[in-house]
Amino acid sequence: MKAADFVLKNTKQLKDKGVVHAQAPSNIALVKYWGKKDEQIPCNPSISFTLSNAVTKTALHFEKTKNPTSEFDIEVYFNHERKKSFEPKIINFFYRINQYVSFLNNYQFKIYTENTFPHSSGIASSASAMASIAICLMEMEKTGTDDMPLEFYNKKASFLARLGSGSACRSITNSVVLWGKLSGYRDGSNLYGVPVSPVHPVFQNYQDSILLVDKGQKPISSSKGHELMHHHPYANQRFYEASENAIDLLHALIDGDLDSFIKLVEKEALSLHAMMMTSKPYFILMKPDTLQIIQHIWAFREKTGLPACFTLDAGANVHLLYPKKHLSQVREFIQSELIQYCQDGQVIHDEVGQGAKVLS
Numbered sequence: 001m002k003a004a005d006f007v008l009k010n011t012k013q014l015k016d017k018g019v020v021h022a023q024a025p026s027n028i029a030l031v032k033y034w035g036k037k038d039e040q041i042p043c044n045p046s047i048s049f050t051l052s053n054a055v056t057k058t059a060l061h062f063e064k065t066k067n068p069t070s071e072f073d074i075e076v077y078f079n080h081e082r083k084k085s086f087e088p089k090i091i092n093f094f095y096r097i098n099q100y101v102s103f104l105n106n107y108q109f110k111i112y113t114e115n116t117f118p119h120s121s122g123i124a125s126s127a128s129a130m131a132s133i134a135i136c137l138m139e140m141e142k143t144g145t146d147d148m149p150l151e152f153y154n155k156k157a158s159f160l161a162r163l164g165s166g167s168a169c170r171s172i173t174n175s176v177v178l179w180g181k182l183s184g185y186r187d188g189s190n191l192y193g194v195p196v197s198p199v200h201p202v203f204q205n206y207q208d209s210i211l212l213v214d215k216g217q218k219p220i221s222s223s224k225g226h227e228l229m230h231h232h233p234y235a236n237q238r239f240y241e242a243s244e245n246a247i248d249l250l251h252a253l254i255d256g257d258l259d260s261f262i263k264l265v266e267k268e269a270l271s272l273h274a275m276m277m278t279s280k281p282y283f284i285l286m287k288p289d290t291l292q293i294i295q296h297i298w299a300f301r302e303k304t305g306l307p308a309c310f311t312l313d314a315g316a317n318v319h320l321l322y323p324k325k326h327l328s329q330v331r332e333f334i335q336s337e338l339i340q341y342c343q344d345g346q347v348i349h350d351e352v353g354q355g356a357k358v359l360s
């Protein structure tokens, strides 16, 4: 599908007033998106696990305005309190998606959001937040459209979410999602995420224990990091390698090949951080305790032969990934060896989930 296919056509009258509730999860990239062009178009394909417990819940209240203008009328509330500092990001998001959901100027919006994971835990909430707002807008659009096929609904929700925050497009549906064009993979698109399905059963309830090494604000935002890939000396090689890794990872996910999965996922995490360390200006988001945890994971894997591995987001926290059947041994390992490196001893236990949903 092309971007033009998502422009709203032939809608019947939408409701004058109402509220939509939805929730969307965070996701953790296995092959990393780092570098973008044009309007949120990724420079390489990425693949993620959708999470289950780390979600944003959003209530979108809308009421038809008497005097529509070209400005947007939006108030954002976080944990029931007005959060004016979040509003410019949402307004910018609305400007980007306005041509695809052209009813936005006709309404006053009040957006109430809350996260199930602790605020300032170092877990980015932009993916889950943007995906949950995109679902709310699709619910509004659906009421004015006869027979919207589910496939179109999910693609457009992902398309809109992407324009809010790139990785958000992978938080709409399915447990494993590919975003970006990939040779040999017919469905892959730069415009929205597509399900990778079926994957081997071992991955369907894979565990992700998020070890919170540093809960503070990141010194360099993801937006800045993406921008620094523009003149990065290793950018082209990185984009090429990420595509190769994506192809290999798809095979590992389908075959249940845990050895290849581990090698690819850890290499991707370190490659992402290698890009940061070789940007101009260079920067490091890992902390000494990030490296301590990685060393312990490697030693644990060597000693026990259990398929536990790590990945990293754009931050210091470590995501420890493992099959559910090893949950008790890995949780014991976390308690005895890793918890000492987590800020305030905090770990968030999550697992692969199914995506966003509308709440009644």
Ligand code: PMV
Pocket: 028, 029, 031, 032, 033, 034, 046, 124, 126, 165, 166, 167, 168, 222, 223, 226, 272, 313, 314
């Ligand atoms: O969606 P953004 O712009 O916040 O970028 C996300 C970048 C990474 O989390 C580091 C990688 C990814 O693919 O999610």
